[in-house]
Amino acid sequence: MMDILNILLSESFWAASLRIATPLIFGVLGALICERAGVLNLGIEGIFVVGAMCGWMAVWLGAGLWGGVLVAALAGAFFGLLHAILTVPLGLSQHVSGLGITLFATSVSYYTYRTALPNVSSPPRIEPFQPLDLPVLSDLPFLGSVLFQQTALTWLALLLVALVWYVLNRTALGVAIKAVGDNPDSVDAQGLSVYGLRIGAIVVGSALMALGGAFLTMSAFDAFFFGMVNGRGWVCIALVIFASWRPGKALLGALLFGAFDALQVRLQTEVGALVPGQVFLMVPYVLSIIALVIAARSADYPRALLTPWFKGQR
Amino acid sequence: AETVKVAAIYTLPVEQQWISRIHKALNAAAERGDIEYVFSENVANTDYERVMREYAEQGSQLIVGEVFGLERAARKVAKDYPDTAFLMGSSFGPVGPNFSVFDNWIHEPSYLTGMVAGAATESNVIGMVGGYAIPEVNRLMNAFMDGAREVNPDVKFLVTFIDSWYDPPKAKESAIAMMDAGADIMYAERFGVSDAAVERGVKAVGNVIDTSGDYPGTIMASALWHMEPTIDKAITNVASGSFEAADYGQYSFMGYGGGSMVLDEELVPADVVEAVNARQAEIMDGLFRVNVNDDRPVSDN
């Protein structure tokens, strides 16, 4: 018991939680934007891979770290655009298109990586983002090491939470996105383009998802690996609902998930012999389901989610 | 001699440490002109048998791979193609006439790197991050622990398995957690651990491949696996028509050059280097036998 308390009070635990949460924050924000506009994007898992691969590859080819971030976002946007074209004007099944995009994005990334680097025996490395060491702030007692020893990408993620919240709740664009996800006719009748809003939301959302992948290869680690995304994208899909499509709660959900993972890693060394390690691995998922059941009563779905809309059709 | 047609089937990408060693040895043989080499990587277990049969049908003379997930099926295929030689990473024994096995028997160098680690730790806590608790991994970890205990009876170990062969960010998080818990030497069974060590300025010990170039000043020592003796032996046997079902495991022993240990003399004190070298000589001379223990290692509490 003391152990758990010690862990929970340690700075490094919270720093780790935030670090583990960062890719999820990007992903869940991206998924949230898509779904707010009424489109489920199951391409997320593949878009993570594409972001991870392209961002890393760009840096490796000499584009610089921020260049890599940009490339990752563009790659994500490209696959988002593909999903958008298939699901918005063509109105195809969002499930199939999404799973198809995941398969496509993943295999394109792997194939490209392997074709470009056919004979590596260990993955080439880049110089990744370093923790932002801010003069005074980093020396603050607790927050110092939790917040100010993260890399710039974690900061970007936190900034994006605020930005997405602001856009959704305080700007005309946000109102329009929420409206198009609830009732596309409301937007159409006011002279706005349903297609434009939805496609835009998916493209931007997918770009954010790709940043989640880029974080893995450019901040959490410094090389690209096959299978390194490992289901993180799917977790974001669950977190969106946990978050009731709100950026604030999305941050909370991602942090909770990260905290459990961090706790799990720490507890396993202690009690790994007594309880199978897998029990800890399950906890975040089980808790997500419990949280979902509690949240479900109040969860208000974007009503138009999954429903295609065609102009001039009943 | 004629070139031998060799096909390899890997269940993971060729960057994976373990596989990279086989891939490297086969590439070397191909460069020498001894073999014609083709391979399939990342083959799902479900598809593995098909790929084996395809290569056999296409006339590969030697098929190399790993059948840990499909021991039965692989032996069935070998039976159906008695004229093809199979050399497979496996926990089980060979089956006549044509199914041979190998494994990464580098518990000896692991023991030696354990000695280095045991001597180096100041907190007397060593962290170990593994993939899965399978015999091949447990064996090396246990040997490493034995080595460390030989030079430092007070040493304690923290052990975690990340339940994945391939999740560097996760391995890194696990390593960080261990260093938070006091570990000052990390046993890097997986990719990602050394990165955490670098970040925290802690020393690490490598496994299977030599990554000291990637982490200068961090990797004190590494237990290396060399597939060349195994592969070359098999190729020679196939070329001469004398390939038989056999356990090639011994070719991974230090005595055959299948395992070795490197250490960074700038990071390891001279007296430790001396002790390790002495032990190494004893192993080579057959005077010291490293214990083989396949049980899952657990943290000391």
Place this chain on the structure above:
Amino acid sequence: MTDSIVLKLNGLSKHFGPVIANDNVSLTLNKGEVLALLGENGAGKTTLMNMLFGHYLPDAGSIEVADEGGVLRPLPLGHPQVALASGVGMVHQHFTLAENISALDNITLGSEPLLSLRRNRRAARRRIEGIMAQSGLSAPLDTPVGRLSVGERQRVEILKALYRNARILVLDEPTAVLTPQEADTLFENIRLMTDEGLSVIFISHKLREVLAFSDRIAVLRHGRKVGEMATSEADEKSIAQMMVGAETPELAGSYLTPGDPVLTMSGVSVAGRSKRDTLTAIDLTVHAHEILGIAGVSGNGQSGLANVIAGLVRPEQGLIKVDGVEIASPTPAKMVRAGVGRIPEDRHHEGIVGAMSVAENMVIERLKDPEVQSYGLLRREDIQDNAERLSKAYDVRGPGVDAPARLLSGGNIQKLILARVFDLSPRLILANQPTRGLDMGAAAEVGKRLLNARARGAGVVLISEDLDELLSLADRIVVIRDGELHEAPGRDREQIGLMMAGEPA
């Protein structure tokens, strides 16, 4: 006079596949005028207006709209935002509101630059409040629209158009979901605005309000304009004749002696989620040979009452007897078996499974029936025959009994439901808003069927917001208010209206 023309539709045509929705329709609208556009269900009224607003692109024809200076200019077709910019505002037949944002956000949606980081909500609110004061239409601005009543939503829809400076306002069946009082208020407010120069086209099936509030009437039949007249020269009969091309029958139910009670509810209470479906200790008896009318302002518990009788909601307290037999913990299936026929309020949502065939929808309530299945397998031929028979008997017209039910027009969907319900010779019929949105011919058909059932010996619970309909069909009227029932003393329009509004009778 030409300078006062604000809108000209020139020879507009539109087809959907084989359906010709509009055929060479021309129409003009004068400044400050209220033009009523009439026609049966499917006559093409909505289609015509949707072309004006840019939702649909005409196959042929053009539109001219007067600019602020009164000069007629061609309107580029197919772009709602252009129509909005030219001063055309439209209130759609079905709400086009996003329910997850506030009324204010719905109203300002599309009027602000999307990419600006700031909004001027204060200015917008001031303007809307101004419009509300001027037009007499008001609605809470900050509540999510999903929580507004239908009346409030209807007003938000109109405010949306006015906020965009509409000089021409199209109202597609604005009163279909309003009570008579609400409708009257709405039209009085519209009158205020036409005095200020607004021009209005409104579509309605309620001739009373058309005669009371319009200046001019245009009638569509089968997509063509078949007539136009000044309202002062029109009467119900002549309009009806023009719409359907024939006279509609008068409804008259002769007096019948009520028989035994077929439905008894005593002390039935339901704690609903809102006022709409809450009931407090209701006592109610319906007899054979009797139509009981339930009058009330919408949202006063009608849904709750209908849900209980339909078996959808299990009351917390109280006793329900059908034909003298108590129904313990009712379900829809139990109610059907007990002989209750149910005509749901929302026929698209609750009445039919649109993707399934007409034939299947006709047997959906009797899947246990040996005529429908044996050993769990559907008897497809019998189902087919049944559908052919019912279609003929109830005049269900459409692309055939194998076609998906959603392809039927609203009136024919209602006939399908009537056929299904009446064919089982129910002891009790629950008819919830059975004529909402139906044209006169179809509405008369429903009334006739209800009267026939009554004559046969069934009891009917008729829930309607149309007092005229209740007065013409019901033997007895009770008023529902705040989830309680109040017996109406007589059949006096005024008095019932006052009771509905909650004033002491």
Place this chain on the structure above:
Amino acid sequence: MIRIELRQTQSRAFTLGVPILSAVIALGFAAIPLLAAGANPIAAYAEMFRGVFGSVFAFSEVLTRATPLIFTGLAAALAFRAKLWNIGAEGQLYLGAMAAVAIGSGVLDITGILLLPLIVLMGAAAGAAGMVAPTYLKTRFGADEVVTTLLLNFIILIFVQMMLEGPLQDPMGLGWPQSAPVLDQGMLPPLMERMRVHSGLVLALILAGLAQFMLARSVWGFKLRAVGENAAAARHAGINVNRSLFGVAILSGGLAGLAGVSEVAGLKGYLTADLSPGFGYTGIVVAMLAGLSPVGVVIAALFIASVFVGADSMSRAMGVSSFLADLVVSVSLLCVLVGGFVARYRIVRASTARAVS
């Protein structure tokens, strides 16, 4: 301006031609990665064809790979018909497989003939059990089943790993995380000598036919369709919606469980945590490609399986990266998806100018 209209009529040639054309276009796209890797696309396609139809063995492999996809495809198709979005076939597959090895590896003392039916039944039951909780949470609390079933996939997979390192671990397995093998009399018999295709395929085909028949002809199917198309109307009409949902949930989970049984007792003989390369997820794709029709599922599963097996074998023959196979599958999938759209709708160009004049 461009608009999309539902086609009123559809010629037969068109219905058949569009999917074929889509597949051809997909191959056209696949030339890009081939060229990028320096391979000759024409030769590659010849190899791909050979990889599917080149030998009895090749085609038997297609059938082998299609078998689990038919099961998971049916699982998704039935559930989706009722608008029960079961994304959890992957997890249910593992539940079925776990049950199969738990019973089939000789734990129970059961005589020969009974063992196989018992394995099949218990595997299906285990898969079905995996759908009970999500369906309960959905009907009782309104918890979204997309998320619960998706999350359960992870939980179950971790649970499988735990079992494989614990109670289910093969005592003879030298510590590998794998189960003891299914006894010989518990194995689904192979259909052909020296081939992997096994009688699980027959079971899958029978179930597909049965599902097709029951959906169209039975009262159960009627209710299922009604619930899926309009649950409110179904409820109003007296159909017990929750009961229907539970019924289809159990069937769907059971079918997915059978996929696991078929892989374990038909193919591999024992369970490892990497039994399925995403068959559960691919099943969703199969179901949607099939337009949720059970017979269509068979065709779609064969299509996906042949593209994969063909492309995989081609990648080896051409010496390009084996990731090509997934790439070709995904491109084909997207093309066929768009093709299906073209078959159902047409794109109308309406000129605004003409209308204004």
